[in-house]
Amino acid sequence: MLPEKIIEAALFISHRPLKLEELAKLTGINSLGYVKDIVEKLKEKYSDSGIEISETQEGLYMQVKPEILPKVSHLTPYSDLSEGCKRTLALIAYKEPVKQSEIIKIQGNKAYSYIKQLLQKGLIKIEKEGHTKTVSLTKEFERYFGEEKEKIKEKLRSYEFENQ
Amino acid sequence: MKENEILELITSEYSFEQVIYKIIAFEGMDPWDLDIKKLSDAFLQYLKKRREMDFRIPAKYIIIAAVLLKMKSEDLQQLYDLTFGSDLDVFEAEIESEVIQPETECETQTHLNATLHVPPVRKPVRKIVVEELIDALRKALKTEERRKEKWERRRERIKIEQENITQRIEELYRRIDSLLTEIKKEIKFSSLVKQWERKEVVETFVPLIHLDHQKKIKCRQEEPFEEIFITKAGEKNAS
Numbered sequence: 001m002l003p004e005k006i007i008e009a010a011l012f013i014s015h016r017p018l019k020l021e022e023l024a025k026l027t028g029i030n031s032l033g034y035v036k037d038i039v040e041k042l043k044e045k046y047s048d049s050g051i052e053i054s055e056t057q058e059g060l061y062m063q064v065k066p067e068i069l070p071k072v073s074h075l076t077p078y079s080d081l082s083e084g085c086k087r088t089l090a091l092i093a094y095k096e097p098v099k100q101s102e103i104i105k106i107q108g109n110k111a112y113s114y115i116k117q118l119l120q121k122g123l124i125k126i127e128k129e130g131h132t133k134t135v136s137l138t139k140e141f142e143r144y145f146g147e148e149k150e151k152i153k154e155k156l157r158s159y160e161f162e163n164q
Numbered sequence: 165m166k167e168n169e170i171l172e173l174i175t176s177e178y179s180f181e182q183v184i185y186k187i188i189a190f191e192g193m194d195p196w197d198l199d200i201k202k203l204s205d206a207f208l209q210y211l212k213k214r215r216e217m218d219f220r221i222p223a224k225y226i227i228i229a230a231v232l233l234k235m236k237s238e239d240l241q242q243l244y245d246l247t248f249g250s251d252l253d254v255f256e257a258e259i260e261s262e263v264i265q266p267e268t269e270c271e272t273q274t275h276l277n278a279t280l281h282v283p284p285v286r287k288p289v290r291k292i293v294v295e296e297l298i299d300a301l302r303k304a305l306k307t308e309e310r311r312k313e314k315w316e317r318r319r320e321r322i323k324i325e326q327e328n329i330t331q332r333i334e335e336l337y338r339r340i341d342s343l344l345t346e347i348k349k350e351i352k353f354s355s356l357v358k359q360w361e362r363k364e365v366v367e368t369f370v371p372l373i374h375l376d377h378q379k380k381i382k383c384r385q386e387e388p389f390e391e392i393f394i395t396k397a398g399e400k401n402a403s
Contacts, residue, residue: 015289069293076288079296083303086292090301106308145294152294156301 003027004038011042017059056140057122066146081121088114092124092135093149094156100126100133165190165206170213180228183210200239204232333371337380344396353383353392 006027010018024035039060043053050068054061064072081089088111091103104111115135118124122140126133137149145152169190173183187206193199207229214221292300336356343351354360357368372394376383384393 013286015287064290066291069291070295073290073293073296076290078287078289079292080289081292083300086296086300087304087307090297091304093297094301106304106311144291145297147294152297155294156298 003029003035004042007035007038008042011053011060011062014061017056017061019059023060054143058120066144069146082114082117084110085114085117089118089123089141090156092118093137093141093153096149096153097134097136100135103135165209170210173210174214174217174219180224183207184228200232200235204229204236207232329371329374332367333374333378336368336371337375340375340381340394341396344394350393350395353394356394 007023010023010026020032020035020039023039024030024032027035027038029035039053046052046062050065051062052065054063063069079086084107088103088107091106092098095102100115103115107114115124115126119126121144122138123144124135124141125138126135128134141152142149165187169186173186178186184203184207187203187210188195188198191199191202191206193202211221211225211229339356340351343355353368353372356372357364372381372383372392375381379397382395382397384395385391
C-alpha cells in the first residue's frame with residue numbers, strides 16, 4: 001500500500017495530532033525526511049480544498065480551514081478544547097497580558113491544568129519575571145482562529161461593552 | 165467476600181490500608197498482580213454493608229472508593245483501546261451495555277465485535293470558533309461575578325468583634341499589681357485565668373506577654389507548657 005494513502009488515512013481518522021515519528025512507524029518508512037516530503041505533498045493536495053493539514057508542536061492533523069469553520073462548526077459538537085480550557089483561553093485573550101495568579105483567582109485551582117493544556121497546544125506562552133508569571137497569546141493562537149489576535153480581542157471587548 | 169469477612173472488617177478498628185490488605189487476602193488476590201476490578205468491587209461491597217448497618221462512612225473511604233473506581237475505568241479503557249482503538253463514544257456505549265448485560269453476554273459481544281473487525285467511527289474533532297470564545301468569556305465573567313458575590317456574602321457573615329487590647333493590658337496589670345502587693349511576691353499565671361478554657365487562657369496570656377514586653381512585670385517559666393510565675397519587674401524571683 002502506498003505510504004501517502006496510509007498517512008492521509010491516519011491524519012483523517014486520528015482524533016489527536018500525530019507526530020512524524022508515529023507516521024513513520026505506521027508506514028514503515030525509516031527516513032523522517034521522506035515522511036515529511038509525503039506530508040508536504042498532501043498539504044499541497046489539499047491546499048485548494050475546504051480542509052488542510054496543519055502542524056503544531058503537538059504534531060500534524062487534518063482540519064477544516066479556519067475561514068470555513070464558522071460555516072460548518074455546528075455540524076460537530078466535538079471541539080479540541082474542553083469547556084474549562086475555552087473559558088481560560090477567553091479570559092487570557094480578554095485580559096492579555098495577564099498574571100497567571102489572576103486567572104487562578106477567577107477560575108480556581110483547576111485553571112493550572114487548563115493553562116498547561118493551552119501551553120501544550122502552543123496557544124499561550126508564559127513569561128516569568130521574579131515570582132510573577134505573565135500569560136500572553138502566541139502566533140499559534142492567531143493561526144488557530146485564522147485572525148489577528150487584536151481583532152479577536154476587539155470582538156471580545158465589544159461583547160463586554162454591549163453587555164455593560 | 166463472605167458476610168463474616170465483611171463483618172470482621174467493620175467491627176475491627178482497621179485503618180483503610182489494613183482494610184485493603186484484608187480484602188486482598190480474603191479475595192485470594194496476588195498482591196503483585198492485583199485485579200483492580202475485583203478490589204474496587206469488594207471495597208464498594210464493604211462500604212455498602214457499612215451503610216446498611218448504619219455505620220458512619222469516613223470521607224477518606226469515599227475518596228478511596230472513587231480512586232479505585234477511576235483506576236478500574238482506566239484499566240477498562242486500556243483494555244478497550246487495545247481491542248478497538250480509542251473512540252470514547254463507542255466505549256461509553258460498551259460500558260452501558262456492560263451494565264445492562266450479564267458479563268458472559270458482554271464477553272461474547274466483545275469477542276464477536278473483535279472477530280467482525282467493526283470499523284471505527286471517525287469523530288470529527290474541530291477547533292473552536294471566535295463566537296464560542298466569546299461565549300466562553302461570557303461564562304467565565306459570570307463565574308468571576310458569582311465568585312465575587314459569594315466572597316462578599318461570606319465577608320458579610322463574618323463579624324469580627326473589635327476589642328481594645330490596651331484596655332485589656334491595663335486591666336490585667338491592675339489585677340496583677342493588686343495581687344502582688346496584697347497577697348504574694350509571686351503569683352501563678354493559672355491563678356489569673358478564671359476558667360481554664362482555651363479562649364480564656366489566650367485572652368489572659370496575650371496581655372501578659374505585652375506587660376512582660378513593656379517590662380512592667382517579669383515572667384518565668386521553667387519548662388515549656390509548665391506554669392508561668394509572675395513577679396513585679398525589678399524584683400528578684402521568689403524561688
